[in-house]
Amino acid sequence: MVIRRIVGVRNGRPLYSDALGELVAVDETNLTVATANGTIVVPLSEVHRAKRVPPQRRPTAADVIALELAADAAWPAPIRAQLGDWLLRSADGWTGRANSALPIGDPDRPLEAAIDAIEAWYAERGQPALVNTPLPLAAPVGAALDDRGWTARPLTLVQTAPLPPLVIDGDVSGVSLAKAPGDDWLSIYEARKKSLPPAARQVLTAPPEVRFAHVYDGDTLIAAGRGAVVGEERRWLHLGSIEVLPAYRRRGLARQVTAALAGWAAELGATHAFLQVEERNTAAIALYGGLGFSTHHSYLTREQPLSGAPRDAAC
Template structure:
């Protein structure tokens, strides 16, 4: 906290610091403990009518009464992550977008409107990397109309927790009645350690690790292919995919699909997908037959894909994981991944805000 020459705490932030990362201390009243201090660090998103709104890295928004402030100051951007390569939010957002291309897209200033017949929110949402070139309300009206014309709900994908992310836009969307439906995180890590993994030394906490002695774990066969064949699709969690969805799955600079064959006549025991893009390898769709879990299959799939990506010159890895997927998070942490930023999908629900619009269609999505 900011301390003056006299040794007293001081509030050294004002409304002019909106958009900056701040650290504040406030006094709150606790029924059990009486008055106590609590600290909040995040982006100062607004300061209006005596109330501060601070957005934490996770996207959580905290309202703080100005009258409760004890100290406050502007602080530097969050330090570099302890795990994985250095990377900016914009770099990762563009890499992730290239790995999951929509069937159709249109530019609105620096915003990209994306549609893919409802296959995943990522391919059917706005990626707002910069200024839309028109006032925000005008941009949102255009977005609602664009998705309505395609029979889709309007979504905007935002991010928090990294320098250059969109805490201010999140607050503006919520003020206008947009609803946050999904929050996930993008994690990064070094690629070489993943390629070096074997079933016998899969990371502690890996939900796929067998209880059998290390020497008894046999590496499964992993087949790599440039296309998602019928066998791979037989294990993929989404069934009855349209041609548009198949094109999304196959999109990206250099796409690889991994398959661990199952028993004869059965879907694969495990699958995975990787997109190589320069120094980055992005992992997705790592799925294992529930009856074959705790056998190291997810580890084997990711290791095989990582080795292929290393051969193509990649050195860093990324993936996306939902907040509630605790088992996957433990596995990825054991592989050396760590969170870089959180991302969110905001949906316009007709009648929910000051300005109406949109398609009113149901939610066709089952994943981020």
């Protein structure tokens, strides 16, 4: 279960803390929960909300493929090509996801020839070749890249959550949603990514159903986020670009942004949300876990070694 408890009050508003764990016991005054950090006792008077987290099952290959294609639709590269079923994507080098091959399905040629074609396609564009390998689905591709000495960026987790609990999770009165990002929204994101080329704006705004969340303190934008609703048979909300200025963190603003985007997506028929987060970003994973997100699958972004590196170099 996820237990949200009231831990104090600031400026007349309650402060919350979340605990994720197994419900061990319930009596007239307390909940006892076994968490990863030990067993805690939560007085019922402090419980604001509690919800059950459904048991996890390992996703099928079809589940992974469907979610990866949804992620591609939510973050669409402006330059695209196909290698059989595989996707080749380029966005002037802005973000790994929009500048990597996605090896799912049949490349319509032997594996080694497919990797050669990927290397040639990116070389023609003056970019290093990148390949996103969903695990364990693309493990054979990863093994072939190991043999070529390709390196790996930090592991990324693809996490999902049912949408309805997110919709009611927080006060959204201070969040405004727009069809296009304001200049201040773009400035916050540019500061994080260090650049914002024209291709970046295409990636951010291209999905047919997309919204940009803005939260202001006076004239200052203090929190932002982006949501895109994608998919046909199953409608997904992709959450990304959620940023809160350092001075305004730990006030629940990220939760408010998430709740506002979830409410909008629910009106369009979305039933689930997903996001990508690096495994090493423990603070974000804790936040998303408190919202009910759990890992669906993971992927590695593999990078071609610099020219001249030994082909059998270790990953």
